Amino acid sequence: MRRGSSRMNSSYWMGAVLLGAVLVPSLLAPWLSSADPLLIEPFSRFAQPGPEHLFGADALGRDVFSRTLYGGQTSLVVGAVVTLVTVALGATIGATSGFFRPLDAVVMRIMDGLMAIPGLLLAIALAATFGNSLMTVVVAIATPEVPRVVRLVRSLVLSLREELYVMAAVAVATPRPVIIKRHIVPNALPALVVLATYICAAAILTEATLGFLGVGVPPEYPSWGNMIAEARISFQVAPWLILFPSLFLTITVLGVNLLGDGLRDSLDPKLAEKI
Amino acid sequence: MAFAVFAARRLASMIWVMLFVALFVFSLLYLAPGDAATVIAGEDTSPEDVERIRKGLGLDQPFHQQFLIWLGNILQGDFGISIFSNIPVLELIGQRLDPTISLTLTTIIFSTLVAVPFGVIAAWRSGSLIDRSLMLFSAICFAMPAFVLGYCLILLLSLQLDLFPVQGFVPISDGIGPFLLAITLPTLMLGTVYIVLIARITRATVMDVLNEDYIRTARSRGLSEREVLIRHALPNAAVPIVTVIGLGFALIIGGVVITETVFNIPGIGRLTVDAINKRDYPLIQGIIILTSAVYVIINTIIDILYVYIDPRIRL
Numbered sequence: 001m002r003r004g005s006s007r008m009n010s011s012y013w014m015g016a017v018l019l020g021a022v023l024v025p026s027l028l029a030p031w032l033s034s035a036d037p038l039l040i041e042p043f044s045r046f047a048q049p050g051p052e053h054l055f056g057a058d059a060l061g062r063d064v065f066s067r068t069l070y071g072g073q074t075s076l077v078v079g080a081v082v083t084l085v086t087v088a089l090g091a092t093i094g095a096t097s098g099f100f101r102p103l104d105a106v107v108m109r110i111m112d113g114l115m116a117i118p119g120l121l122l123a124i125a126l127a128a129t130f131g132n133s134l135m136t137v138v139v140a141i142a143t144p145e146v147p148r149v150v151r152l153v154r155s156l157v158l159s160l161r162e163e164l165y166v167m168a169a170v171a172v173a174t175p176r177p178v179i180i181k182r183h184i185v186p187n188a189l190p191a192l193v194v195l196a197t198y199i200c201a202a203a204i205l206t207e208a209t210l211g212f213l214g215v216g217v218p219p220e221y222p223s224w225g226n227m228i229a230e231a232r233i234s235f236q237v238a239p240w241l242i243l244f245p246s247l248f249l250t251i252t253v254l255g256v257n258l259l260g261d262g263l264r265d266s267l268d269p270k271l272a273e274k275i
Numbered sequence: 276m277a278f279a280v281f282a283a284r285r286l287a288s289m290i291w292v293m294l295f296v297a298l299f300v301f302s303l304l305y306l307a308p309g310d311a312a313t314v315i316a317g318e319d320t321s322p323e324d325v326e327r328i329r330k331g332l333g334l335d336q337p338f339h340q341q342f343l344i345w346l347g348n349i350l351q352g353d354f355g356i357s358i359f360s361n362i363p364v365l366e367l368i369g370q371r372l373d374p375t376i377s378l379t380l381t382t383i384i385f386s387t388l389v390a391v392p393f394g395v396i397a398a399w400r401s402g403s404l405i406d407r408s409l410m411l412f413s414a415i416c417f418a419m420p421a422f423v424l425g426y427c428l429i430l431l432l433s434l435q436l437d438l439f440p441v442q443g444f445v446p447i448s449d450g451i452g453p454f455l456l457a458i459t460l461p462t463l464m465l466g467t468v469y470i471v472l473i474a475r476i477t478r479a480t481v482m483d484v485l486n487e488d489y490i491r492t493a494r495s496r497g498l499s500e501r502e503v504l505i506r507h508a509l510p511n512a513a514v515p516i517v518t519v520i521g522l523g524f525a526l527i528i529g530g531v532v533i534t535e536t537v538f539n540i541p542g543i544g545r546l547t548v549d550a551i552n553k554r555d556y557p558l559i560q561g562i563i564i565l566t567s568a569v570y571v572i573i574n575t576i577i578d579i580l581y582v583y584i585d586p587r588i589r590l
Binding site: 257 | 288291292293294295296298299300303304306307414415417418419420421422423426430434525528529530532533536547548551552554559562563566567570571
């Protein structure tokens with residue numbers, strides 16, 4: 001038991017350090033990098049990594065270091081917004097569905113239907129349908145993830161409803177909103193927080209994938225996915241164009257995942273089975 | 276009897292799910308900003324052409340009527356005509372099926388053959404070097420986008436070592452050697468996440484099973500570790516492993532889109548990306564419905580198969 005608990009702390013801290021290693025430079029991008037991430041400099045096309053351009057320059061001569069840092073902002077914002085939207089929407093739908101039985105059958109059929117469409121396919125179809133915008137990307141990434149939250153919250157609510165203390169609260173005519181606030185939310189929160197970290201990691205990966213397939217955030221936002229997509233054609237000449245954004249991307253997702261694992265094990269060892 | 280009822284119920288829920296998928300896919304066209312006929316016609320089309328498309332597709336009728344007509348056509352195997360190439364959607368998909376099916380099958384076979392033994396060994400020797408390297412490897416693979424892995428493979432094995440072709444697909448009818456040579460890197464790229472997923476589930480379930488009394492009994496009867504693992508542990512861990520192989524199929528479908536883009540393979544994945552870039556709605560709709568159907572059917576079959584795999588499941 002002891003060994004387990006030291007390990008979960010290590011994965012928690014490792015995750016936090018990795019995430020911080022990307023988060024801090026991205027937030028400090030305006031101070032760390034003097035180069036404009038959108039500035040086109042024809043003379044520095046494919047400049048190798050060096051003192052002038054720390055991570056080199058891309059096919060249009062834009063500074064890759066600066067683009068990688070600002071790209072991190074885009075990825076992290078997309079990850080955070082998708083997570084908030086998904087969790088808020090999913091938890092509301094899941095809790096409603098768990099509490100109001102007549103709705104349940106319909107809601108769960110819809111969720112089954114959404115889950116039947118392979119996630120990435122659903123995301124690219126949505127992204128293509130609504131056209132290029134930050135909002136579109138958020139909706140496209142969030143939609144396939146919502147059923148996961150709904151299922152988790154619904155199953156939590158269904159099992160919590162049967163708990164004696166909830167039944168007792170019902171028996172003394174406690175209003176439903178109070179029951180939800182006092183008993184359901186605190187008990188459902190740990191699992192939800194852990195699932196949220198996994199959704200955040202998945203969202204950051206999907207954002208990059210959408211960018212790679214050409215249906216990601218509009219080109220005026222530097223994003224890791226867009227950078228890798230643009231670097232594709234020239235990757236034999238300039239592999240560093242793919243290397244740096246990929247490295248940052250992998251570190252970020254690894255960090256968020258480890259953070260989730262650590263949280264999961266420290267909040268409740270039994271969570272691994274639920275999520 | 277109970278089995279028949281169970282199977283019938285699973286099949287009925289499959290129909291519900293597919294009906295929802297159809298409704299959703301059909302509404303995509305209406306969710307798109309702008310008028311559906313204009314969306315289909317694309318830019319630079321004359322108003323007469325737009326009007327012709329509107330009439331031709333029955334877009335001047337109310338929504339539910341359009342949906343029923345469209346659904347009726349699909350049930351008869353008519354998925355409409357691709358706007359861009361003017362070829363029936365089903366025919367277009369049929370032309371691209373070979374590379375995708377080849378890639379999917381090699382990936383599933385290869386991944387299962389690698390992942391299951393790996394997971395069993397990791398569980399058997401949990402905490403060992405093999406186990407810890409599996410955990411580390413899987414953490415990195417879950418964090419790395421598939422296309423990055425694909426480019427690493429190309430850079431290392433094709434460009435540096437010149438072992439495999441950089442891209443392309445060779446049908447199996449052109450000889451098994453060239454086929455395998457061309458499909459190795461795409462299989463590695465598509466298979467990695469899948470391998471990791473299956474290996475981790477195998478490890479977790481086999482570890483649970485190894486704590487059971489009957490394993491201790493088997494060992495005390497003097498069976499070799501090999502026999503304990505293969506005859507006793509693995510069959511009892513089969514259900515979650517088979518489930519994840521089925522669920523992971525969605526990963527493969529998504530992965531196919533990326534893999535075929537990286538390796539320039541003319542399969543369904545490329546077709547999807549092309550359809551999306553050209554906003555070829557009938558084609559997009561057809562692809563989503565058919566792949567979802569395949570996914571749902573596979574998972575329904577697996578659900579029904581459980582009863583055979585694991586007699587402990589009571590209906």
